[in-house]
Amino acid sequence: MQRIGVFVCWCGSNIAGTVDVQAVSDALKNEPGVVFSTNYQYMCSQAGQDIIKQAIAEHKLTGIVVCSCSPRMHEATFRKTAAAAGLNPYMVEIANIREQCSWVHKDMATGTEKAIILGKAAVAKVNLNAPLTPGESPVTKRALVIGGGIAGIQTALDIAEAGFPVDIVEKKPTIGGKMAQLDKTFPTLDCAACILTPKMVDVAQNENIRIFSYSEIEEVGGFVGNFKVKIRKKARYVKEDICTGCGICTEKCPQKKVPNEFNMGMDNRRAVYIPFAQAVPKVATIDPNYCTMLKTGKCGICSKVCTAGAIDYTQKDEIIEENYGAIVAATGFNPISMDKFDEYAYNQSKDVITSLEFERLTNAAGPTAGKLLRPSDGKHPHTIVFVQCVGSRCAACAEKGKEYCSKICCMYTAKHAMLTRDKYPDTEVYVFYIDVRTPGKAFDEFYRRAVEEYGVHYIKGMVGKVFPEGDKLMVRASDLLANKQLNIQADLVVLAAAIEPDKSARSIATMLTASMDTNDFFTEAHPKLRPVESPTAGVFLSGTCQGPKDIPETVSQASAAAAKVIGLLAKDKLTGNPCVAQPNELMCNGCSSCERVCPYGAITYIDKEFRMPDRTTAIRRIATVNEAVCQGCGACTVACPSGAMDLKGFASAQIIAEVDAICK
Amino acid sequence: MKKVAYFPGCTLRTKAKDLDKYAKDSANALGFSLEEIENWQCCGGVFTTSKDEIATKLSSVRALAYAEKNNQILLTVCSACHNVIKQTDNAMRNDSEFASHVNNYLKDETYHGTARVMHYLEYLRDEVGFDNVAQKVVNSLKGVKIGAYYGCLLLRPNSVMQMDDPENPRIIEDLIKALGAEPVIYPYRNECCGGYVALEDAASAKKKSVSVLESAKQAGADIVVTACPLCKYNLEKNASDVKVVYFTELLAQALGVKGDENE
Numbered sequence: 001m002q003r004i005g006v007f008v009c010w011c012g013s014n015i016a017g018t019v020d021v022q023a024v025s026d027a028l029k030n031e032p033g034v035v036f037s038t039n040y041q042y043m044c045s046q047a048g049q050d051i052i053k054q055a056i057a058e059h060k061l062t063g064i065v066v067c068s069c070s071p072r073m074h075e076a077t078f079r080k081t082a083a084a085a086g087l088n089p090y091m092v093e094i095a096n097i098r099e100q101c102s103w104v105h106k107d108m109a110t111g112t113e114k115a116i117i118l119g120k121a122a123v124a125k126v127n128l129n130a131p132l133t134p135g136e137s138p139v140t141k142r143a144l145v146i147g148g149g150i151a152g153i154q155t156a157l158d159i160a161e162a163g164f165p166v167d168i169v170e171k172k173p174t175i176g177g178k179m180a181q182l183d184k185t186f187p188t189l190d191c192a193a194c195i196l197t198p199k200m201v202d203v204a205q206n207e208n209i210r211i212f213s214y215s216e217i218e219e220v221g222g223f224v225g226n227f228k229v230k231i232r233k234k235a236r237y238v239k240e241d242i243c244t245g246c247g248i249c250t251e252k253c254p255q256k257k258v259p260n261e262f263n264m265g266m267d268n269r270r271a272v273y274i275p276f277a278q279a280v281p282k283v284a285t286i287d288p289n290y291c292t293m294l295k296t297g298k299c300g301i302c303s304k305v306c307t308a309g310a311i312d313y314t315q316k317d318e319i320i321e322e323n324y325g326a327i328v329a330a331t332g333f334n335p336i337s338m339d340k341f342d343e344y345a346y347n348q349s350k351d352v353i354t355s356l357e358f359e360r361l362t363n364a365a366g367p368t369a370g371k372l373l374r375p376s377d378g379k380h381p382h383t384i385v386f387v388q389c390v391g392s393r394c395a396a397c398a399e400k401g402k403e404y405c406s407k408i409c410c411m412y413t414a415k416h417a418m419l420t421r422d423k424y425p426d427t428e429v430y431v432f433y434i435d436v437r438t439p440g441k442a443f444d445e446f447y448r449r450a451v452e453e454y455g456v457h458y459i460k461g462m463v464g465k466v467f468p469e470g471d472k473l474m475v476r477a478s479d480l481l482a483n484k485q486l487n488i489q490a491d492l493v494v495l496a497a498a499i500e501p502d503k504s505a506r507s508i509a510t511m512l513t514a515s516m517d518t519n520d521f522f523t524e525a526h527p528k529l530r531p532v533e534s535p536t537a538g539v540f541l542s543g544t545c546q547g548p549k550d551i552p553e554t555v556s557q558a559s560a561a562a563a564k565v566i567g568l569l570a571k572d573k574l575t576g577n578p579c580v581a582q583p584n585e586l587m588c589n590g591c592s593s594c595e596r597v598c599p600y601g602a603i604t605y606i607d608k609e610f611r612m613p614d615r616t617t618a619i620r621r622i623a624t625v626n627e628a629v630c631q632g633c634g635a636c637t638v639a640c641p642s643g644a645m646d647l648k649g650f651a652s653a654q655i656i657a658e659v660d661a662i663c664k
Numbered sequence: 665m666k667k668v669a670y671f672p673g674c675t676l677r678t679k680a681k682d683l684d685k686y687a688k689d690s691a692n693a694l695g696f697s698l699e700e701i702e703n704w705q706c707c708g709g710v711f712t713t714s715k716d717e718i719a720t721k722l723s724s725v726r727a728l729a730y731a732e733k734n735n736q737i738l739l740t741v742c743s744a745c746h747n748v749i750k751q752t753d754n755a756m757r758n759d760s761e762f763a764s765h766v767n768n769y770l771k772d773e774t775y776h777g778t779a780r781v782m783h784y785l786e787y788l789r790d791e792v793g794f795d796n797v798a799q800k801v802v803n804s805l806k807g808v809k810i811g812a813y814y815g816c817l818l819l820r821p822n823s824v825m826q827m828d829d830p831e832n833p834r835i836i837e838d839l840i841k842a843l844g845a846e847p848v849i850y851p852y853r854n855e856c857c858g859g860y861v862a863l864e865d866a867a868s869a870k871k872k873s874v875s876v877l878e879s880a881k882q883a884g885a886d887i888v889v890t891a892c893p894l895c896k897y898n899l900e901k902n903a904s905d906v907k908v909v910y911f912t913e914l915l916a917q918a919l920g921v922k923g924d925e926n927e
Contacts, residue, residue, distance in 0.1 A: 342831030399823065467851030474851070 002127050005036040005061040006119065007052055009043035009068035011098055016041075018102040018111040024067060027116045031123045035059050044074050049081045056085040063091040063126040067119050069098040088131030090578065090649055095122040117662050124661035128654045132578035137628045139225040139574055140325040143565050144169065146217055146508060147330035149177020150551060151543025151558045153199050155328050158562030160208035164569045167322065168203070169212045169231055171504065174279035176200055177332055181262065181356065183363040183370075185551055186415045187446035193278065193365070200280040213281055216504070218319060220327070220511040223602075223629035224538030225574045227324045235315040237286035237294065238272075243310035245282030249302035250274055258290045260367075264357045266375060267367035272302045272311075276365060284310070326565040327512060329522055329534070330542040330558070331505045335497035336391050340400035344387065344495055345466045350376040351473055352466060352493045355386075355409070358416055372424060374492055377471065381491030384420060385475045386413050386431045387463045391498035393434060402498045404519060407548035409496035410437045414450045416494065421454040430457045430488060432477055440550070459486070466493050505545055513601035514539045522546045532561040536600055537631065540564050579649035580630035581637065583623040585610075587644035590621035594636035594645050602629035603636060668787070669736040670698035671727045673745035674706040680742070680893035686912035686922065687741045687784055693919040694792055694800060698739060701730045709744055710860075711751040718765055724752035725766050729775040737791075741784040741912065743892035747817040747825070750781050754824045783818070785835050785891065785911070786827055794842040802920035804844030810914070811848040811885030811906075812836030813876065815895045816856040830854060836889065836911060843918040850883035852876045857898040873902040881906050889914055 008025040010016035021039040029037040036059045040048050043066060055061060064087070066078050071094040079089035097115040105111035143159050145152045148170030156166045168175060179185075180200075182192035203209050212231055219230040253270035260269040262276055271290040274282060286294065286302070293299040293313055303311040335356050338346035346352045351374050353361070364370035374381050388409055394401030410433070417429045436458065438444045450456045461478040468474075475488040501520045509516045514534040515523040522541050525533040532541055542561040543554040568574075583594075585608065595603045604626070607619050623636075623645070637645045637652065646652055668691075676684035691698050704727055708720040727749060731738035740746040756763045757777040767774040782790070788797055812833075819830035828835045833854060837847035855876055858869025877899060880888050889911045890896050899908045916922040 340829075342829060347832070465851075465855075469851070 002033040002063045002129075003035045003059060003061050004031075004033045004123060004126050005052070005055045005059060005064045006031075006034055006038070006123065007043050007048075007055075007064065007066045007068075008037070008039035008097075008115075008119070009048070009066065010039065010041045011069060011102075012041065015068070015098050015102045015115075018105050018108055019097060019115045020108060020112040023112050024097070024115045024119055028065070028067075028119045028123060031120055033063075033127045034123060036061065043068050044077055049077075052078070052081050053085040056082065056087050061087065063087075063093070063129055065093050065095060065119060065122040065126055067095040067097045067115065067122070070094075070096050070100075088133075090132040091126065091129050093122040093126045093129070095119045120664070121658040121661040124657040125654045128651070128657055129649070132648055134578040135576045135627050136573045137223075137225050137576065139569060139571050140227070140323045141165070141569050142167070142322070142324050143326045143328065143569060144227070144229055144322070144324040145328045145330055145542070147177070147332055147502075147543070147545070148172075148175030148203075148211065148213070149330060149332045149543065150179040150196060150199075151332065151545075151554045152177070152328070152330035153196075153203055154555050154558035155330060155540075155542045155562045155565070156209050157199065157202060157206065158559050159565050159569075160206045162562075162566045162569075163208070164566065165208045165210070167210045167212060167231075167324075169215050169217060171214070171216050172275070173214045173236065173273075173283070173285040174275050174281070175203065175211060175213060176276075176278075176280065178356075179551060180276065180278075181264075181359060181363075183359050183366075184415060184419060186411045187440075187442045189415070189419075197278040200278065204280045211281060212320065213283075214285060215320075217508055217511060222323070223626060225325050225568070225628070227327055227538065229322055229324055229327070231320045231322065233318040233320055235288075235317050236283070237288070237291070237311065237313055237315045238284045239310045239312050239315075240281060240283050242308050243283040243306075244308050245274060245279075245284070246307075247274060247284070248305050248307070249284050249311065252301055252305045254299065254301060255290050255292055258287060263360045263367045264354070266357060266360060286311075286313075326538050326540060326568050328540045328542050328561050328565060329505070329508060329512065329514065329545050330561075331502045331508060331545040333499040333544040333548070334502055336402065336500050338390070338495060338497060341390060341495070343465050344390065344463065344493065345468060345473070346495065349466075349468045349473060349493075350374075351381075351468075351491065352495065354495050354497045355412055355416065356497075358494045362416075362419065372420065379491070380424070380427075382426060383428045383488065383490045384430070384492045384494065385463070385466075385473075385477075385488055385490040386417060386429070386494045386496065388413055388431065388433045388496045389462070389498075390495040392496075394498070402500060402519065404498075404548070405437065406496075406498045407437070408499070408550045411440070411443055411446070411550065413494075413496050414438070414447045414456075417456040418446075418450040418454045421450075421456060428457070430459060430475075430490075432459050432461055432463050434460075434462065440552070461486075466490075499544065499548055501545055512536060512539050513599070515599060532557055532564055535631075537629070538568065574628070576628055577630075577632055578627075579632040579647060580627045581625045581632070581634070582646050582648050583625060583640075584644045584646065585622050587642050588620075588622040588640075589642050589644070590623070591641065593639045593641060594623055597635045597639040599633065599635065600629050600631055602626045602631070665692075666696040667699045667736070668696055668739045669701050669727075669731045669734060670739045670741075671701060671704055671707070671745060671749065673740070673742040675742060675744075675893040679897065680910070682913055683741060683891075683893060683910040686910065686916035689921040689923075690912055690915045690919055693916075693921045694788075694797065696792070701727055701738075707745040707748040709748070711748045715759070715762060718762070718769065721748075721752045721755070722766065722769060724749045725756060725770060725775050726773050728753055728756065728779045728781070729770070729773045731779040731781075732775055737787070738779050738781045739784060739787055740781065741891065743783075743815060743818040743890075744894060746781070746783045746891075751821075751824055753777070753779065753781050783827060783891070785839065788839060789835055794838050797839070797915075798842040798844075801843055801918045803918055805840075805914070805918055806844045808845040809848050809884050809886045810840045810845045811850055811880035811883065811888045812840060812853055813857075813880070813888045813890045813895060813899070813908075814854045815890060815892050816854070816859070818891055819854065836891075839911065839915070840889070843914060845914075848880065848883045848885040850879045850885065852879035857892075857895040859894060859898070862898055862901075869898055870902050873898045874904075877902065877904050877906050887914075 255271035391401035
């Protein structure tokens with residue numbers, strides 16, 4: 001039998017105003033197991049806590065009930081108080097008679113009656129409580145960052161600065177991501193490469209950072225503090241440690257017709273290539289889909305011209321296994337495919353391009369060396385139409401577009417329009433928009449400048465159709481403010497395509513058991529208060545993999561994710577939550593229902609030998625719970641058809657006892 | 665010979681007799697027969713999007729119920745009828761409140777959303793196969809440049825019609841190729857002809873029709889084909905020197921079943 005103490009808090013007049021606290025403490029005195037009951041003005045104050053401590057010692061209490069505010073508020077406080085008096089902290093129960101009682105009732109009699117019932121329920125539960133001890137697990141002091149764009153780079157740099165080793169896994173041959181492809185960045189118009197490439201060099205030179213480029217995540221096991229990850233380092237057919245990045249092979253390779261993905265396919269590269277001049281690592285990669293030597297065994301020119309002897313046609317994929325304490329997803333985004341947007345004639349005309357292609361056309365390192373020329377005939381365009389929200393905010397066309405706002409397009413379109421007018425004042429620039437959304441520091445001022453100083457024609461309305469007519473593009477659109485239909489003869493049409501998470505994110509999320517929303521963006525643990533953590537312990541989110549973001553926001557979130565990782569890696573051991581699922585091995589029938597509903601991947605099945613009643617032994621398949629991974633959500637206890645799964649601290653018997661006490 | 669339940673539509677009894685006749689003759693030549701459903705009525709001409717508008721949709725539902733009961737494909741040939749019946753079918757499948765209202769009216773002819781509505785063009789593509797159509801061609805239209813005119817009703821809304829990409833379709837072009845002729849792609853092939861606007865604002869409708877025909881002509885089309893009587897009416901009224909014919913007429917001609925009196 002428990003020896004229970006009941007402590008009823010007045011919370012000043014917050015509780016005492018609508019609940020007769022004396023009546024509550026008197027009524028609960030007679031409940032089974034209760035040996036002491038009192039009330040006090042502020043239980044959470046030092047004096048109130050002393051009353052609890054003193055009562056625990058004097059009355060040899062084995063459990064306590066505090067009738068006060070929500071457990072969210074002071075459960076931790078009272079557990080500490082109990083622990084200080086030598087009582088197991090999980091023997092403390094809170095009856096919430098403030099938020100769920102005094103604050104919602106006006107009548108003293110009703111409030112008091114309900115407070116007594118809530119108190120009785122808590123007492124009934126404590127009678128069945130057992131002391132719980134949280135487990136401990138060690139922390140591997142190394143972090144993994146998946147994705148080497150600006151988000152991954154910033155996260156890795158911050159973690160490395162704090163003294164912890166970090167590995168970046170990037171599937172492309174170089175880090176840098178989308179930002180490396182951009183020309184200028186809004187709203188300050190500094191050149192993207194000028195601010196990004198020094199950071200890339202910092203990453204390469206930092207002793208705490210290892211870069212696995214041209215590599216992908218193969219398998220993730222383990223749990224917070226102790227992840228075990230397999231990384232596939234794809235064969236690049238060039239020895240990374242020997243290649244000097246001189247680039248002779250990329251000049252001599254006879255296979256010249258490979259679409260250059262870094263320039264969005266607007267020019268060609270060789271089969272052996274370095275994506276761009278400032279690539280990190282600056283190492284050549286052979287594209288096995290195009291290399292004549294790898295496909296037919298005849299060629300070998302790159303091997304002959306390489307003075308360092310770095311070419312190795314026999315290289316194989318390599319699997320690297322490493323342990324990590326924390327993992328950061330920074331998998332980034334891509335513009336959506338324009339294949340289903342034939343109304344804009346993207347597939348019918350070379351002069352209809354996406355905004356990312358426009359970036360390459362205006363970039364000094366791009367296919368036109370920075371001159372704005374039409375892809376079809378290399379002429380300078382005199383009329384350019386920008387179309388915003390292509391596939392964004394597109395609830396009615398969900399089969400081809402996205403319901404959400406891609407957030408960055410208004411600003412980069414304003415940038416493109418402004419820069420075009422600045423460099424080529426003879427060009428007429430039109431921007432069609434649904435709304436112009438420019439919240440952000442110095443953002444709206446930037447957009448106003450495009451309109452007022454640079455004379456960009458902003459027209460509210462959408463483009464209905466674009467079609468080639470001779471060497472021009474006919475743009476049919478509506479001007480909603482003037483209530484007119486417009487026909488514009490354009491030389492170039494630029495589509496602000498919606499952005500979506502990188503395709504690899506879905507499989508990575510599955511491996512990490514991290515949840516995603518319907519658009520395949522990673523879900524955060526709390527949309528406001530825990531925005532850089534995944535609900536899965538030890539997995540953090542950085543950049544556009546969590547939602548559309550511009551560069552300043554991405555970098556902020558990247559640093560925030562790094563801070564969370566550093567906080568985790570700074571610990572030697574992790575104290576778990578003891579309120580975890582616990583299977584009853586004798587009742588488990590091995591059906592896997594719990595394993596399927598577990599959002600954290602905490603449940604696995606093992607084969608275990610059992611002694612049977614007739615003295616034989618049998619192997620049975622039963623559930624086991626990894627206590628370090630279990631978050632105590634209780635989904636498995638509901639799913640289990642045989643009632644074998646229970647949650648420590650919230651056992652079915654305890655919940656039933658509470659319900660019984662309320663309904664009595 | 666395979667029998668297919670057929671909904672002709674009222675225009676095919678008056679202005680668009682050609683569309684109907686050549687559809688039937690071509691079907692026979694291709695090895696299937698069009699069996700008019702019993703007691704069909706006008707489809708209503710326009711699918712009303714208001715949810716409580718039931719009376720105008722009953723005709724379509726009765727046609728659907730007939731096809732369902734006889735376990736047949738319901739074949740249409742007029743773009744407007746196809747649009748109305750297909751959209752009604754979609755409403756009956758996905759809007760249970762609407763479906764129960766309608767079925768309460770109809771009592772013995774209730775419809776449970778299992779009929780398969782197909783446009784004649786879809787039937788040629790998916791059931792007969794354009795390859796097989798090509799094999800049956802006796803008068804190849806080689807050298808003729810033909811512009812397919814889709815108009816607005818045949819392919820939209822795409823989520824319901826599910827026939828072809830409404831912005832960059834190919835189904836009529838593929839038929840034209842099967843008949844040996846040369847399809848001409850022009851920008852206005854999926855624009856509106858002016859439709860019923862012709863009744864109250866003839867000038868606006870004319871503008872639309874003229875731009876369609878001009879666009880086809882500039883792209884080099886000798887003939888424009890359509891599946892819609894209203895499109896044909898509007899285009900011909902504002903016709904230039906481009907000939908406008910039903911796709912079924914073209915088909916009948918290629919299959920050699922057009923008859924001399926129409927040559």
